[in-house]
Amino acid sequence: MKKKAAVAFVSAEAAPFSQTGGLGDVVPALAEAFVNEGVSVTVFLPFYRKNAGLKTARLPISFCVDESITSEKTLFSALNRNGVEYIFVKSPGIFTDGEYGDCNGAYADNCCRFSLFCRSVAGYLIECGRSFDIIHCHDWQTGLLPALLKRHRFSAKTVFTIHNLAYQGEFDDNFIAYTGLRKDDFAVENHCSVNFMRAALKAADKITTVSPTYAREILESGNGCGMEDLLRSRGDCFCGILNGIDVSEWNPESDSFIPYSYSLSDFSGKSQNKAFFMEENGLKNPQRPLFVMISRLARQKGIEALYGENGAVERLLTQFDLNLAVIGTGDPETEQKIKDLSERYENFSGTVAFSSRLSHLAEAAGDFFLMPSLYEPCGLNQLYSLRYGTIPLVTATGGLADTVCTDTDLSVRTGIRIPGNSADDIVAAVADALRLYADGPAAVDAVRRNGMSRDFSWRASCIEYLNFYNS
Numbered sequence: 001m002k003k004k005a006a007v008a009f010v011s012a013e014a015a016p017f018s019q020t021g022g023l024g025d026v027v028p029a030l031a032e033a034f035v036n037e038g039v040s041v042t043v044f045l046p047f048y049r050k051n052a053g054l055k056t057a058r059l060p061i062s063f064c065v066d067e068s069i070t071s072e073k074t075l076f077s078a079l080n081r082n083g084v085e086y087i088f089v090k091s092p093g094i095f096t097d098g099e100y101g102d103c104n105g106a107y108a109d110n111c112c113r114f115s116l117f118c119r120s121v122a123g124y125l126i127e128c129g130r131s132f133d134i135i136h137c138h139d140w141q142t143g144l145l146p147a148l149l150k151r152h153r154f155s156a157k158t159v160f161t162i163h164n165l166a167y168q169g170e171f172d173d174n175f176i177a178y179t180g181l182r183k184d185d186f187a188v189e190n191h192c193s194v195n196f197m198r199a200a201l202k203a204a205d206k207i208t209t210v211s212p213t214y215a216r217e218i219l220e221s222g223n224g225c226g227m228e229d230l231l232r233s234r235g236d237c238f239c240g241i242l243n244g245i246d247v248s249e250w251n252p253e254s255d256s257f258i259p260y261s262y263s264l265s266d267f268s269g270k271s272q273n274k275a276f277f278m279e280e281n282g283l284k285n286p287q288r289p290l291f292v293m294i295s296r297l298a299r300q301k302g303i304e305a306l307y308g309e310n311g312a313v314e315r316l317l318t319q320f321d322l323n324l325a326v327i328g329t330g331d332p333e334t335e336q337k338i339k340d341l342s343e344r345y346e347n348f349s350g351t352v353a354f355s356s357r358l359s360h361l362a363e364a365a366g367d368f369f370l371m372p373s374l375y376e377p378c379g380l381n382q383l384y385s386l387r388y389g390t391i392p393l394v395t396a397t398g399g400l401a402d403t404v405c406t407d408t409d410l411s412v413r414t415g416i417r418i419p420g421n422s423a424d425d426i427v428a429a430v431a432d433a434l435r436l437y438a439d440g441p442a443a444v445d446a447v448r449r450n451g452m453s454r455d456f457s458w459r460a461s462c463i464e465y466l467n468f469y470n471s
């Protein structure tokens with residue numbers, strides 16, 4: 001790619017402006033990594049009501065996208081953060097408080113909301129007179145854009161990244177009029193519902209997902225959420241590129257959320273963080289190993305095996321001498337279960353919240369991190385865990401398989417394998433972890449050190465993206 005290439009990212013989330021999960025971490029971190037490689041990056045985001053306090057500069061462009069969605073004109077405004085330009089798409093009647101929903105579930109008008117988002121960005125790109133080399137769209141909310149740009153014979157190439165194929169943005173085909181596209185932009189064989197993801201997988205020039213193993217898995221029959229044929233038909237235009245992490249934000253040597261900093265050469269601060277976290281969360285007995293879990297409470301994350309009938313969590317709390325701390329939000333039944341367990345077990349602490357401070361602190365405090373995902377496109381928490389010397393227990397799927405070495409040879413081992421998706425499998429893996437813990441500090445520290453020495457910074461992934469753009 002020539003010097004100072006210009007890339008536009010399009011996403012429904014980017015921290016600190018909006019975030020529900022990993023997507024919100026990845027978009028700004030990858031954008032900043034590109035900037036460090038000499039690429040200029042503009043990120044397009046919806047302007048949600050919670051962004052009202054931001055100081056942005058109004059851009060001299062506005063238009064009404066579609067009266068049938070809203071008679072409100074879309075406005076655009078911009079700010080710069082860490083070398084990245086953010087352009088917000090403003091339509092206050094449409095982009096209300098939450099990204100996709102509230103405590104009553106997904107918003108009923110998500111098809112209209114994200115149609116408006118994609119059509120507004122398309123309108124901006126076509127009208128604004130700026131040139132971009134690549135339009136890089138992230139996840140289903142941006143899925144109409146490659147197809148809209150193709151319809152307008154827009155010159156820039158489009159790339160679409162799948163962060164999670166299970167969420168596709170599928171709506172009744174009565175909504176087609178709102179999308180600005182035609183039926184054949186969505187249709188494959190007999191499906192003719194509006195499906196944002198499918199439109200992107202058909203129209204984007206290139207497709208990526210967030211780890212090589214997930215890329216292979218979703219091509220297998222029965223594993224691609226109905227998209228395996230379409231993905232297979234894209235051949236070499238589809239590949240998996242592993243996510244990195246923001247190694248300056250996630251750095252136990254300088255993390256402002258943790259009271260005791262530590263490093264690969266001296267991790268004595270880790271046990272002090274453990275004591276601090278335990279005290280704050282009402283846990284006793286610091287000799288016990290501390291297991292932590294931070295996740296969306298969703299099926300993908302193994303909540304059935306953990307909290308369902310005869311679930312692993314209760315068995316762990318009663319059968320083993322350990323402490324377990326859980327942080328997360330999501331499925332309301334699971335949230336309730338976590339609150340109940342907190343009342344009943346002195347060795348369990350459950351926090352139903354999405355909190356950066358607590359996540360950083362738990363990563364610094366934990367001995368082990370439990371991540372029994374059914375599938376995992378990449379996963380970020382196992383990477384944060386490795387960096388913080390918190391040994392991850394993971395299933396061998398997607399990005400977990402690509403980033404955690406569960407070989408039992410202590411010279412290479414960075415984690416522990418959960419052999420399957422059942423409660424028994426989770427219990428067996430925890431028993432393995434306890435055996436390692438009982439082997440003593442030398443064994444545990446060797447595994448910690450291996451993990452902490454791995455490099456998961458964005459640079460390598462960023463170069464791979466740039467090569468793929470150019471291939």
Ligand code: GLC
Nearest residue numbers: 022023163376377378379380
């Ligand atoms: C989604 C995936 C997760 C991935 C993240 C960022 O949240 O579930 O595995 O790490 O996107 O790409």
